[in-house]
Amino acid sequence: MKTPLLEIEDLCARVADKEIIKGFNLTINEGEVHAIMGPNGAGKSTLSHVLCGKPGYEITSGTVRYKGKNLLAMAPEERAREGIFLIMQYPVEIPGVPVTTFLKHAVNAIRQHRHEPELDTMEFIKLLREEGKKLGINPDMLKRPINVGFSGGEKKRLEALQLAILKPQFSILDEADSGLDVDAMKVVAEAINAERTEHNAMLVITHYQRLLKDIVPDYVHIYADGHIVASGNKDLALEVEEQGYAQFLKEK
Amino acid sequence: MGELVQKVELMGSDLPWLEGLREKGAVFFEKQGLPTAKTEAWKYTRPRDLLADDFILPPLEEEKENACTCGEHCTCGHHQREGEDFLLQAYVIDFENGALEHIAHNLPRGVTIKPLIEAIYEDDGIRKYLNKSFDMEKNPFAALNTAYLEQGLFITIEKNVMLDKPLALVHHSFSCHENLMFHLRNVILLEEGAKAEIVEYYNYSGNEKSRYFTNIVNELYIGRHAELNHYKFQDEAFKAVHIAYNAVKVKGEGRYNGFCLQRGGNLARNETHVSLTEERAEAEINAAYIMNGWAVIDTTTDVEHLAPYTKSTQLVKGVVGGQAKGVFQGKIHIAPMAIKTEGAQLHKALLLTDEAEIDVKPELEIYNDDVKCSHGAASGELDADQLFYMRSRGIGEEEAKQILVDAYLQDVLEKINNQDIKDWLAAKAKLAK
């Protein structure tokens, strides 16, 4: 018996008066990994933002349930505390706020919500160092302001570190692979795979089949013009790689 | 409408010169009146609040019995608050409602702290400094302060004496059925080579809705090679009016380093006028303000470079929320003979709401070419993407804002040399009290 974690029904959303998501349907059960591929500008990042509650998007119709609850009524921080996490395509730079300070606030906000005791500074630093090491992030980087001056790959590693530390139940990876070198891709994929459990689920947005070799999805969906135009298993990703999106767009 | 100049008997009325000075103060105040929209120096900060209600001097000790002082048995029904003590290592001097309560014992050698009125009676040199550092004709509140000259301190740090701990002037104020006003005058003298840290802390106790008016004038004289670090935290009750004027004279190679954090009051102004009178005198004036509601908080500076090789820097940063208004007026004056001087000034503000407002007036008066002078101003808002990024990691909205505000104020707080005071003020520079 499958337990649905995320149920998206007929979702339509616009930004700046432009319809981007048009009748999107998808159910993700606990334990499943879904990949989404699609041409530039299809609305993949928009979907990830809407799921995380980023302000500025207008939901014109449809529903999203997360663990049976109305996700769209929740504030971004509530969603995060309930276990939703997004690796952003473009992580934000925050001058003046060291990574350590920021992550300590985040970890403790989430632990408090789960009725777990707050981590003291020593415990927290230890955790951060350990997880950072696995991702090839050196302690100096953790003292720097969030993402400021980080290389593309470093930014993605930091996103993966947050995932490893915040332990979400539902992760959205929006081009987690972009900017990563071959070795870093392996390390990041490993960190992500470590979070795959029978209760956790993931939505992996990517342009390349490459990442899906390391993070093997249960389903692959082709997203174009605001909704899913084709679904299949991991072989669908190979097909896209070889033939591009033209065939799916014509079908429409 | 009540009059701010009232006939009251003050201590020292038997001294003709003192009475004469007070009268002069009253006359100069009445001549100027309260600043209006037409008063250039008060263009953005109109002390209209002072017209709305009557303010009286606190009742004398023997009359206190009948007056409500919002003590333990008060029945006024307002929320009572314990005044916050100053907890850092310091020589503490306590004031309650503008009256001196207690001076720390065990002061180090070479440091004298006297109640102002005592110093006046003893006449041991205070007359050379009292009321000598500013112009009453141009400063209505300093004139009013002179009209009520009585409370405050005369502090002397003797030649080459270095204080091991800060002197902390801690003020607890409150009022209840009647609105009180306090006029305080401190005359502080650092002799040649002396070094001291002074903290002024204004907070309230008792009724949080207290309406009171604090009017402070500090006359600070910094001798050759002497250094004063002057810290201030203005955290008055939210309906209070706080007006402070700091007149600072710095002699050759002396140094004034001021930092003021303002967070309280409905109308508050901290004005600092520094005169660098001899070669290589230096001043640093840094300030921060953080405000909400309908408050107006004003930081006004005026630095006069009167001698060659003098140097001044200013960094003022504000965070304005609600429908509040932040005001910064900064003037740098460089006299013709003050060659090779450097003056730099920067004001920045973060506006948290659409209704928040700032008014900024920089003014440079430069009368010679051989100087390095700069000024700048900038204002901005919180970055929506940064806020979302933090919230998407589980951090609550208010907490996320505070993290950004902390980051914003960090550089100005870094200007504080004393680590304990830096930590204390950083902990106080919060949006929620």
Ligand SMILES: Nc1ncnc2c1ncn2[C@@H]1O[C@H](COP(=O)(O)OP(=O)(O)OP(=O)(O)O)[C@@H](O)[C@H]1O
């Ligand atoms: N604030 C905005 N104002 C106007 N248009 C926007 C805004 N945000 C997104 N769009 C548009 O919405 C469309 C979808 O953008 P989105 O970033 O979701 O695409 P994507 O599928 O993630 O593309 P990519 O593969 O390039 O990352 C694009 O055409 C984009 O220009």
Ligand SMILES: [Mg+2]
């Ligand atoms: Mg995208």
